[in-house]
Amino acid sequence: MDLAFTDADFPIKNEADIQTYASRVASTVGELCIWLVFHHGSVKLPEDKKSRLVQAAITMGYALQYVNIARDIQVDAEMGRVYLPTNWLGEEGLVPQDIINNPRQPKAEILRQKLLDLAFKEYQESRSTMNLLPNDIRGPLIVAVESYMEIGRVLREKSSVPSKTKRGRATVPRSRRLWVAWKNLSRS
Structure with a gap:
């Protein structure tokens, strides 16, 4: 799908397309990791739990x-790409080029x-x-997920102010990353 981006075509038209994209670039990785846990793990799980874990991944x-x-x-806008669904853009009176021209506009924040x-x-x-998940892998996988979701939490907190960025990307302060890791490892 990344190769389908052109000046005239943006392949993410709707929620189904963004889910397809996410499936291809992220869900496959999650599923692979879970199958590696099953294969190399010391605890053998029943098939119903495996099935639930695969779907969760x-x-x-x-x-x-x-x-x-x-x-x-x-x-992404700097690379000429807009992964926001074009039908969402249309609901805000935008086209992909508007995001490319001004990715920090208020309507981009709404999206x-x-x-x-x-x-x-x-x-x-x-x-x-x-x-x-088996005890020996649960903590590290939960920390990995929670650490990434913390980026989303930071983006939510900073929705009305420019977020601290590193090369245009929102960052989570080191102390907060450590807190997320400690909090989730101590629960496992």
Whole structure:
């Protein structure tokens, strides 16, 4: 889908397209990681738990990719790409070129928040299933997910002010990243 971007064509037309994109670039990675856990793990899980964990990994992949897209609106615009669905842009009276020309405009922020709403919905659907993971891998995987979702939380907090960026990307302060890791490891 990345190769389909041209000056005249933006392949992310609607929510189904953004989910397809997220599936291809993130959900597949989540599913692969879960299958590696099953294969190399010391605990053998029943098939019903495996099935639930695979589906949760796929769903969490959507959530993490949506956060990634929400974080990178400016960076992507600089490359001539807009991953926000064009039908969402149309609802705001925009076309992709408007985001490319001004990725920090207020309407882009409205769409970022809409995408984050979708990300957190997917996250909520799959997060509790992570508790089914074997003890030896649960903590590190939860920390990885929570650390990435923290980017989304930062974007939500800073929705009305420019966020601290590193090369155009929102960042989570080191102390906050450590807090997220400690909090989630201590629960595992």
